[in-house]
Each structure stands twice: as structure tokens, then as C-alpha cells.
Amino acid sequence: MDISSNSREAPETDELAKKWGQRIAHARQHWDKFHKRVRHNRATVAGFDWTADPRSPEFYRPRANLIQGTITALLPAIYARNPEISAIPLHKADNLRLFCKTIETVTNRHLDRADLKGRAKATVRAALTTSFGIVKVMYQRDIKRDPIIQSRINDTQDNIVALERLLAELKDPAQRGDLEAKRAELEQMVGALEEQVEVTAAEGLVIDRVLTENLLIDPGVCEFWDYRDADWLCQIVPMKKSHAEAVYGVKLDKAKAYSDGKQGGAKDGRFASASSAGADDDRQIAVLEIWDKTTQRVYTMADGCDHWLREPYSPPKAGERWYPFFLLPFQVVDGQFVAPSLVDLTEKLQHEHNKARERFNQHRDLCLPGWIAGGDISEKSIKRYSDSAIGEITIIDTEGRPLNQVIIPRQHPPIDAAVYDTSAVRYDWEQVTGLQDAARSTVVKAKTATEANILQQNLSGRVSEFQDQVEDWLQEISRYAAEVLLQELTPAQVERIMGPPEAQMIDVGGHQI
Numbered sequence: 001m002d003i004s005s006n007s008r009e010a011p012e013t014d015e016l017a018k019k020w021g022q023r024i025a026h027a028r029q030h031w032d033k034f035h036k037r038v039r040h041n042r043a044t045v046a047g048f049d050w051t052a053d054p055r056s057p058e059f060y061r062p063r064a065n066l067i068q069g070t071i072t073a074l075l076p077a078i079y080a081r082n083p084e085i086s087a088i089p090l091h092k093a094d095n096l097r098l099f100c101k102t103i104e105t106v107t108n109r110h111l112d113r114a115d116l117k118g119r120a121k122a123t124v125r126a127a128l129t130t131s132f133g134i135v136k137v138m139y140q141r142d143i144k145r146d147p148i149i150q151s152r153i154n155d156t157q158d159n160i161v162a163l164e165r166l167l168a169e170l171k172d173p174a175q176r177g178d179l180e181a182k183r184a185e186l187e188q189m190v191g192a193l194e195e196q197v198e199v200t201a202a203e204g205l206v207i208d209r210v211l212t213e214n215l216l217i218d219p220g221v222c223e224f225w226d227y228r229d230a231d232w233l234c235q236i237v238p239m240k241k242s243h244a245e246a247v248y249g250v251k252l253d254k255a256k257a258y259s260d261g262k263q264g265g266a267k268d269g270r271f272a273s274a275s276s277a278g279a280d281d282d283r284q285i286a287v288l289e290i291w292d293k294t295t296q297r298v299y300t301m302a303d304g305c306d307h308w309l310r311e312p313y314s315p316p317k318a319g320e321r322w323y324p325f326f327l328l329p330f331q332v333v334d335g336q337f338v339a340p341s342l343v344d345l346t347e348k349l350q351h352e353h354n355k356a357r358e359r360f361n362q363h364r365d366l367c368l369p370g371w372i373a374g375g376d377i378s379e380k381s382i383k384r385y386s387d388s389a390i391g392e393i394t395i396i397d398t399e400g401r402p403l404n405q406v407i408i409p410r411q412h413p414p415i416d417a418a419v420y421d422t423s424a425v426r427y428d429w430e431q432v433t434g435l436q437d438a439a440r441s442t443v444v445k446a447k448t449a450t451e452a453n454i455l456q457q458n459l460s461g462r463v464s465e466f467q468d469q470v471e472d473w474l475q476e477i478s479r480y481a482a483e484v485l486l487q488e489l490t491p492a493q494v495e496r497i498m499g500p501p502e503a504q505m506i507d508v509g510g511h512q513i
Contacts, residue, residue, distance in 0.1 A: 011250070011307045011308075012307065013306045013307060014306060014307045014308055016299075017299070017301050017305075017306050017307050017308050018306040020288075020290055020299060020301065021301070021303075021305075021306060023232075024216060024234055024288060024290070024303070026219065027216045027217070027218070027219055027234065028216060030219040031213075031216060031217070031219075034131075034213075034338055035212075035213035037344075038130040038131070038212050038213050039213070041129050041130050041341060041343040041344070042129060042130065044067065044343055044347060045065075045067055045068050045071065045129055045343060047060050047061050047062050047065050047068065048060060048061070049061045062350065062354055063354045063357055063358060064350075064353065064354055064357065065350075066346065066349075066350045066353060066429070067342070067343055067346050067347070067350055070342065070346065070429075070433050071125060071128050071129065071342065074128065074342075074433070075121065075124060075125060075128075077467075078124055078466055078467055078470060079120055079121055079124045079470060081117065082111070082112065082116055082117045082120075083471075083474060084108065085104060085107050085108050085111065085478045085482075086104055087100035087101070087103045087104040087107075087482070088100060102494065102498055103482050103485075103486070105497060105498060106482075106485055106489065106494060106497050106498070107478060107481055107482045107485060109497050110204060110205040110481060110485060111205065111207075111477075111478065111481060113204055113205070114204070114205045114206055114207040115207065116207060116477075119135055119207045119208075119209050120135075120470075120474065122209050123135055123209060123328050124328065124470060126209075126211075126212060126328075127328050127329060127330040127341070127466075128330055128341060128342040128343075129341055129342070129343055130212045130341055130343075131212070131329065131330060131331075131338055131339055131340065131341040131344075132212060132224070132327050132328060132329040132330065132339075133209075133212065133327070133328045134209070134210040134211075134212060134215050134325055134326070134327050134328075135207055135208060135209055135210065135325075135326050135328075135477070136207070136208040136210050136235065136324050136325050136326075137205070137206075137207055137208075137324050137326065137477055137480055137481055137484070138205075138206050138208070138324055139203070139204070139205055139206070139317070139484050139485070139488045140203055140204060140205075140206045141203045141488070205481055205484070205485065207477075210235060210325065213236075214235060214236040214237070214238075215233060215234070215235055215236070215325060216233070216234040216235075216236065217230055217233055217337075218230040218231045218232050218233070221337060222335065222336075222337065223332075223334070223335060223336070223337060224327070224329055224332050224336075224337050224339070225332070227323075227325075227327055227337075228321060228323065229293075230293065230323075231292070231293055231294050232290060232291060232292045232293060232294070233290075233291045233323055233325055234288055234289065234290045234291070235288070235289045235291075235325070236258075236286050236287075236288060236303075237286070237287040237288075237289060238258045238284045238285075238286060238287075239284065239285060239286075239287045240282055240283070240284060240285075241255065241282070241283055241284070241285050242282065244285060244287055244302065244309070248300075248309040248310055250307075250309055252285060252302050252305065254304055254305050255285040255286075255302040255303060255304045255305055256285065256286065256302075256303045256304035257283050257284065257285060258284045258285055258286040258303070259284075285302055285303065285304075286302065286303040287300065287301075287302055287303075287309065288300070288301050288302065288303055291322075291323055291324075291325075293322055293323070296314050296322070297312045297313065297314055298312065298313055298314070298315060299312045300312075317484060317487040317488055318484070319479070319480040319483035319484055320479075320480075320483060321476075321480060324480070326473060326476055326477050326480075328469065328470065328473045329469065330342060330466060331466075342433065345432045345433075346429060346432055346433065349425050349428055349429050349432070352425050353422050353425045353426075353429075356420050356421075356422050356425070357420070357422070359420065360415075360420035363413065363415055363420070364415070366412055366413060367412040367413075367415070368412070369409070369410070370409075370410035371386070371407050371408065371409060371410055372407070372408050372409075372410050373406060373407045374406050374407075377396070377406055377407070
């Protein structure tokens, strides 16, 4: 365990890093409106009003969150369980059958360990909400080599990084105030490492979920599927300043603070200046991992700094496609990179529906029962009439006039059901989403078996395009994962999954191979 590499001072300005900083700033400005819309769509689906009193009914804005209900209903129809990856040889050679069986088993095992189902469902939900979702597929072998991987396999390497951070802080004069507490924390961490509580060296395939706004795409890309051939892609990775300094061994006092745009943070998720963030080591900064396809290099820098956090490198073992990022769109529009999401298509309809329902309830609140009495009736008679019990005979002095001319029921504005009818909104919603009555678990109008079957076929037709895109997306991920595993895994690692060679023999035409 090497814990001698404490944070060194920031290196000198690198002109190429400075140039990339300008490119990233331009790309962030180019995608700024879209990223604001992404955060708006998430807030719309969540429905919370964080400026309201949490104890008040206004804390949850929509009366009926139809968008959230639609996403919940669509998700099982699109992605219910992990598909079984199969590898089929193009030629009928016997040795290829065993090879394909090995690839199939090993790839399925690693995708399952990487929680493909959880990551894929989250990505489908992101596509429905924000236009497209993103995953990043990498092979983790060493945290020092792969610091950008977020969903890391937990092992001792994480503790080693934290140990290096504490050692750096012990030698920092600014941290002398809590020296004893850090020394005690350091002793406990060394004790845990000595006991070897965790697996010393864990490695394997890792699937990261990347937020839509945390992947900057070369602004020169026009259509969606051209992202595979973009000149560059940049992943924005929020990371604690102290953790980044421990991983990269570089002082990052000039790095800008990062905010995700939530309440209490920087406006619209923009990057605050370094001076406004203070010197707190727990503040988040943005680490930028730039994948430049033109030079076949990967650059790593912190936003606000003009130097590299590590030396630029080329991915040693990549798949046929160079980028490890896989984008899943909800819809694709010709000539446009961004297409409308489900939230974009239905937000106005939900607002119209809730507005009609709110006004109907307000009208209904006006229809309270009551009485109207003449001004010449004594208050004593009115009170006796209003407080009378069931079966009681109430005597009122009407001064010779008929009782129905003295006290009459109060009239209220009549309710016109056609004014508050939401059937037109429901029709538009069905046309946009493809969800009919049966899919929403409600029946507005009774239907015959034939009608129900037609509606189910209609639903299948509406979601089949998105399902087809999900299947193609999973196929791309599986192919890339298999290509990486072929290069990364050793024979011993494959044997731990497949068993010894003699157990892998299969029957082909009555013969074992």
C-alpha cells in the first residue's frame, strides 16, 4: 500500500488544457437551455414545491400527477426484466459453439453483477423524462487508473484513497485545529485495512448512470445518432474537492464549485466561482473527463483549472466503438439532436386537466346549503328555525305572510358539466401517449372484448418503436461489454465462471469437444 503521494501543488498552465476549457465553456453555453429544461422536467414529474411549507397541501403542486402515473404505467411495458444475451456463431464450426457459449455466459454474468436491470430502468425513466438517458460502460481494475467510475466496486482501494487524503490534511497547516480528531480517524482506518475486512482487489464490469445534463456533446453534432461519431464527448463528474485531491494528488484550490441546480445551490446549476465557494474541502467541484476521438486520447481536468489532473492517455482496451457512452432516446426528430420527451408532450395537457378540476371544485364549494330570510324577520325566529332539531315543530311569526315568502332555500350557480368535462384532454392524452383505458387500469366507457383487443394492439404499436430502440441499445451495450471482457479477463477469471475445461465440453453430433 503506497500512501506517500500527498497532494502536490498545482502544475503550470497547459495551453492545450486551457484550450479545452474554452471548448467546454462554449459547449455548456450551447446546451444551457436544454439542460434547464431537463431540470424543469424532473421537477414537473416530482411535483414538489420546495418554496412552500412542507406541512401545507401546496407543498405538492399538481392535483393529479398524470405524467408520473403515465411513466409508471409505461415502464413495465417497455422494460420489465433483463434480456438473456445470446451469442450465435456465423459459421458452423464446432469450436465456435463453445467459444460463443463462453462469451454468452461470461457476458450475462458480468452484466448481472453490474446491475444492468437497475441502470437500464433508470435510463428508460430518464429518456421518458428528459428526452434521452445515458449509461457509461467501463471495466474497473484499479481505482487509481479509473477514478472517474462512479459506481465502483467497493474494495480496499477506496479506503486507501481516504487514507491518503487524511495524511495530506495532517501536513496542511490550515488543518492543525482538528489535528487530534483526524489522527484518531487515521488510526481507525489503518486498523480496518490491517484487518482486511473488505476484498483486497475487486474488479469487473461497471455500468454508470450519467445524468443527461452531465454529458456535454460536441455542439457540431446535428442529428441524434451522430453522437457515436462526434469529435468529442465530455462527462461532468461532481466530486468532493478533498477526494479529487487525494485521487489525483494535485491541489485544486482554483477549481470552481459545482451545483446541480437544486434549491439552495447556484442558480440553474451553473458553476460558481472559486472564490465564492470558500475553502471547504467538502464542497463539490466538477471533474471533466474529455473523450477526444480525433486524437484518440482521454483528458482529465477540473473545471476552473488550466492543467491536467493526470497525463492524457489512450484507452488501452476499448470496444469496436470508441466511446463508452450509450445514449437511449425516447423519440428521434429528423435534423434535430433533442426530441420532445413524454413530459414535454403532456405537460400542457396535465395543466389543462388539473385547471378544469380545480375550477370544478371551486364551483362546487360555492354550492353550500343555506337559507334566505326577509329583513323584517326577527333574529330570534331565524335562530329558532336554523337550530331546530329533527322532528321539532318550529313556530315563526310571519305576520300573516306565507312561510315560503319569508324563508326560502338559497340558490347557487348551476354547475354545467360540459364546462368542466375533461374527456377532450383524455382523448389528446391517449393520442400522445398511446395509453388507453385498460393500460391505465380504469374504464371510462364499457368496451367489448374486440374493442379492448384493438386498444391493446394500439398500445403495443405506440410503444413498440421505443421498445425497439431499447432492444438496439441493450444489444450495443452487450456487444461492447463482450468485446471489453474478451480483452480484460484472464483464463483463470473465465474458468471461475465457466468451470474447469473438462466441465465445459459439449456434445456435438454425439462427440464431446
